[in-house]
Amino acid sequence: MNNYQKQLKQISEIKGRPKLLIHICCGVCSVYPLQYLRQFFDITVFFSNSNIYPYEEFERRLDALQKYLAHLDDDSIRLIVDRYDNENYTKQISVLKEEPEGGKRCYLCYRMRMEETFRYAQKHHYDYCTTVMSISNRKNADWLNEIGEQLEKEYPGVIYLHADFKKGDGITKNDLLNRELGLYHQDYCGCIYSIRKENDE
Ligand code: SF4
16 A cells, blocks of 8 residues: 655655645645645645636635735745636536546546646746645545656656645644634535535535
8 A cells, every 4th residue: 555644754855945836725725734844845835726616715715725824924935826717627527527526527626736736837847746635534645646646757857746644643733723723614625516415415
């Protein structure tokens, strides 16, 4: 079995402070990963989440992330907000609308957002690239890491940072910090189909 946490721990052996572009899906999921990774990397946060429906919800999650960044008060962390295009995203993903949450639709959704991150990272000469999504119990860390490995081959020059942020008490630390900070916590994953699922239950 892959031990992504072990691989993540090896970053303490990396020399210097490489440039990391990190995909972040919402404020809640960013808390522990950023606190941990900023010890080792010069971080740029990449908010690329055209999956989120409606736009007001996109703004709420971005606002929570900005509040957390203000709390960290770390000038070395930059934030880039990618273009929001939910119409195009939904068009691409709609063929899989009947899939359950955690199924093939989510694989495609992870890939679309991670690919945008890799594309930007390669264009702007980042050393490393990753996503915080593995902190969530609802996300498949094996799939995220598999996609990261595929994209590393497709976007030469950018190293994929393997991670399962929920491991090693990551999820407990993330929950505790979130409770302290009182950040906005969404009650559905993000796409229009995940709202329908919550309402059906
Ligand atoms: S349920 Fe979440 S991960 Fe799955 S497709 Fe929708 S937004 Fe993406």
